[in-house]
Amino acid sequence: MNSFPMVEQEETLFLLDEQPPPNLQKSESFDDDNKNHGLKSLQRILSASASLASTNQPQPYRSLSAHDLTPQLHTNDYGLPPTNPSRRSTTPTTRNNINDIDTFVRQFEIRLREHRLIWQKEYDATVQRLNETKNNEFEALKNRYETKLHTLEDGNKQLEIILEKLNEENQRLKFEIEHQKQQTKTEQVTIQEHLKEIQNEMERKVQEIKNFYENEKQDIKRQHSRTYQDLLDETNQRLKKMENDYKSQQSTHDSTINEMERRMVDLRSNLDRLQQMKLKLDEDKISLVKNNEQLQLQIQELTNKLRHADRDHADQIQRYENELKSLRLRNESGVDLLRKENDLTKNKATKTIDELEKQLSTITEKFYDMQKLFEQKLNEQQTSYQNNIHQCENDYEKKIQLLKQEMKQLNDKFHLAIQQNEQLQNELKQKHQEFKQLNETCLQQKDLIEKSEKAFAQIKIDLEKKFHDKIQEINDKARQNEQQLIENLNRDHVKVCEKLKLEYEQIKEQNEEKIRTNFNKDIEEIKHKYDQATEKQEQKMKYDLQQIDKLSVDKKLVHENEKQKLINEYEQFIRKIEKQHNQKTDEYEKRIEILISKTHEQLKSIEDEFSERNSKQQSIINDQQKMIQVLKDEQNKTKASYEKQSFALNEQCLREKNEIKAQFDLCMKNLEKNFNTLTLKKEQLERKLSYLNEQHKHELLECRLTYENNLKGLLSNDVRIDLENTIHSLKQQVVYLQQRIAFLQQELEQYIQIYGHRPFAQPLVKTTNQD
Known part of the structure; x- marks a missing residue:
């Protein structure tokens, strides 16, 4: 009942004297959810900047020899070369903007509550008036037709019995649905526990491998690999952040466009309903005139x-x-x-x-x-x-009540379906985050295991692709099932809902079982390959040690006279290696500078594209807001004209009814x-x-x-x-x-x-x- 006036309530929120702060004047049509999302995104950006500043501090554990080889570059807060001061973020302005947004959101919520109370009071007053008029008419008819009400009361009793049965069935269905939800929750808890156990086992094995190989690896290679990987990770993280921000803004713009289109459709549907009501009143008038003419002909x-x-x-x-x-x-x-x-x-x-x-x-x-x-x-x-x-009068009233009840039930079911979908998405996100954590641990292991790193990375990428594909398939299936549920709820209220629920649960169970089996298989394959790689490396190391021992014994016994020659050759070889190492370090530094410059250029191009798209989308939003205001004005005009016409038609109908009654009394x-x-x-x-x-x-x-x-x-x-x-x-x-x-x-x-x-x-x- 309150859905129709709430549209007008939201339309009149920004017609008051006060206005939002300048940061939000361009996006007045966003909802409260999108605003809260924007605040959260700002807070995340600030927290990310603080974390990056902390990570870019000098690391004490690095050795001085490798640190002196690389030239010192003047870096930014994010570890990049210095940029123009105009592009640096200003924290006090962002804080002021956040405070302005909070104040505006609070004022907006207060106004929403006030408008809701006002509309509820007006709606209650109109309902009371309608009830009073209907009660007066009912009392006038009750005095004439008291004998006929007994039969109608019997029919009403039967209908009440039927309604009680229907209510009992609805309660039974609710209990069954709650039982099914509890079962799904228990299954999810068991799956999460199983995943945690697997993760603990993997972490334990990784730690054992780390402890085994930490003492045997060299310090120089570890430092160089860490420096290069840190740079690459930082660039990848920044690119990911930019992509995530761009995707979030695109999603917000798409949601606003969809909401605007939905409101347009609602306005058009309301106009069609008003026209249909007008046509019905005209038809009733014509039928009454025809009945009067037929009565006069019969009298003649x-x-x-x-x-x-x-x-x-x-x-x-x-x-x-x-x-x-x-x-x-x-x-x-x-x-x-x-x-x-x-x-x-x-x-x-x-x-x-x-x-x-x-x-x-x-x-x-x-x-x-x-x-x-x-x-x-x-x-x-x-x-x-x-x-x-x-x-006819009773049937018309009953149909109206039934339609209202059905609309409420449909809205409740739609909200329940949305909540279930959100829960599934949250669970999938949690699993994805856990999988990312596993990936991070694997990246840390790369430093320790160089030979097995490539195979393990390829397997991991394949698993990620499979997992993402499966998640996308599950989301698509969930969306398709939701659409089918929404379409079939309007046709068959109870039977089709039960069928779709059963199908949805079956598909969900099948997908969960497939994911479990595939995930377990992949993990077992990874374990098997990892164990094989470790065994091979151990065998090679043992074989190499044995050969070295044999060679050392032979050299001691046979080539004692050639030690000085070998020492000289070894010194020459070391000099050559130092020269090659210096050349390679220079080449690597040049390559790193080139990569950094390219990344800066790409980031600049991405920022420019993002700014252009943002400006275009804001222009589109402003145009749509103007269109919405024009449509609101037209709707208000049509409402006023419709109210005037309906009032005039009601008066004409009452006059014509009174005239027909008077004529009928005279004829009688x-x-x-x-x-x-x-x-x-x-x-x-x-x-x-x-x-x-x-x-x-x-x-x-x-x-x-x-x-x-x-x-x-x-x-x-x-x-x-x-x-x-x-x-x-x-x-x-x-x-x-x-x-x-x-x-x-x-x-x-x-x-x-x-x-x-x-x-x-x-x-x-x-x-x-x-x-």
Whole structure:
């Protein structure tokens, strides 16, 4: 929830009156981590300079003879020839800059905390307002639909049970992950102990070899080799330092560029979201307008159908009255004929009258049943419509909550993956440092063992390459696994995570086992070769000593007279060696001076390139900062415009909702009035029908009584035909009414197919029935 306002919080940090110190005005967009890294890098440079100054002091253990041979050069603090005073580092200025940076970082952290508190307060206030508005709306709806909340509460209980199960599963997964972490830690501890034991053994053997060969080596060779190696080591260390500094600065610049691109992407995504919200509001507005139009069309269709039904009912009543009048006239004219044929048609007339009465009763019952079904279906449709509205609202709120929870879970998992990767990298760095220490010890052994040094150096270089290649492969695999984890977390939250974790652990275990086996093999090979070399050297030394002893004995016995000649030759040979040694020392000094000059030139070129690249990168950073400020201004403008538009749209939606509600209430009231008038008309027509039926029955009874009292003869053929015609006409009326009912059913089915629901008339029917 706090991720979106934190972007605005960071944007407004440097808009206050105070500004950072001049050393940091060019890199205002760096984060706190990069600043702390810069401070640490400055402290490391100062410590390195102090250590180099201490190492370049004169060494007391060197002999005077070798020290006097080499000419004394005026050197710098780092052991190099003197450079221009403008390029020397000034310590007080760096200390002042460090103090300025510390003060600025503290002020920056204080401002961050203040802005975070302010944004949290504003966010809490907005959340409380939204909660109050939602609670008011919920209370208004609660008064109307209390009966429907019981079913929803049951559903909520089921969902709570499901959520409890999910929480239990999440806890179980957390315990499993912690158990796996503990296992990995124990394995790492065992590996480190094993490495320490190997190192101790190697150091012990090296010390034994040193002690064995220290007394046999000459002092002059050791001093010359040390001088040359010190110079080469110092140059290599300086070059490494320059390369490390250059790489660190490149990494900081790359990180700043990536952060700027990420912020650009965030700003664009926020704009897209705002536009999507606007489109959704427009679609909701259009849907409400369409629903209002559909309701109005339905009301018009219902009024038209009621009018047609009234007209049909009036036509039927008129037809029935006309037929009754015709029957009366025919009865009056044919009373005499009916008296004669009454005995024959008495049975037939009674049967037909009973059948017609049954048909009328069935037709009336069907009519009432159709009305009830129509009312029930209307009630069901309204209830379903209202239920759908509530369900949509609840589903939308639940989806928002679920999305928020998922975002939090994803952020937590991503941080955990980053922490694990950092731990792995730290462990690899420690191993690399330990390996470097071993290399340093091997370099010290070179002075003592000249013949075995070359083979051992080649083996060591191969091992370093293999080890670095393996480390790079492990890092690449770890990065690829992290990317796969981040991509698959968005798709499948639980299943794919477990699969990837298992795969990652398997790959990790395999790589660790391979590294262990290869490292152990390499160490064993080195030990075997080293032992072989030492044995060969010992054998050679013994063989040489034996030969020398034999030669000395032979010389003493045979060549006692030639001692003076040998002494003279030996003295000449020594003079020649001294001359050659002087020449070689001069050549070596010249070569060393040439190498030093070349290294100075290379260092100067590297410094120039570094300064040029730094200036270019700073110009790029300034341009990007300007672009970011422009984008921030645009974002603020778009936010303001969006807030205005959203406020206006909310007001319009509320007004339109109120208008629609008012129109709906008016329509419902009009429908109630119309329905009440129609029910009154219906009751009046039913009364008329009952009255006419009673009259008809009374007339039939009178006819029967008159026939029984006065006539006892048979009816004529004309009277029979008239009675049959009346019966046939009544049957035709019944068939007509049945056809009318079927026609009304077909119209109702067509209405359902066109509009997808039945006409609304639920509350009106209920109120009328209760009254």
